Amino acid sequence: METVELDKEKKRTLDALAASTLTIGSFQMTPPFVNENHYGITINSNPLLLLGPPDDAEAINQARALVNAPAFRQFIEYVGMNPQKLDAGPISHDAIKHLEGETLTCVLDSKPGKVELGEPPNTQNILFGVVMTTEPTIKMPMGLILATERTLVPLLNPSEALDESRLLVAGPDGMPTIQ
16 A cells, blocks of 8 residues: 655644544534524635524624634635625525525534544534635635634633634635645
């Protein structure tokens, strides 16, 4: 079997995922989920990230914190969107119905110490957010930055088990960098 050598950035990203209390996975947009109203983040009034039910105080606080987080705003700008158009608020089921049946990137809880990727949420996973785009250049990178960036992880999942020193830091261009 051939050994694959990972570059420094990939090793650092995997180390950050192992250290994080969050990971990324796949989320199937089922009819029951699509037919619910949600709270999250929009850009230009279009859903970008679902964080919970519309009356959930934690989801409301998370959305407001992310919209104002410099690392999140830098990432939004990096992928070609205008961070000035970000907003936290309720998201109607009508705004996400077109995604029924799609498989999207989600952010899930994870036990620090191992890399968990690609597992669909189950009864043991806590779902922290669903990235509302099918655009491959945005959905996976957004999931990764939410799960590995030093200032964003605690906004979604504050935990004493988190070793922030092993997480990534958003660079001036909005992409996570090695520190």
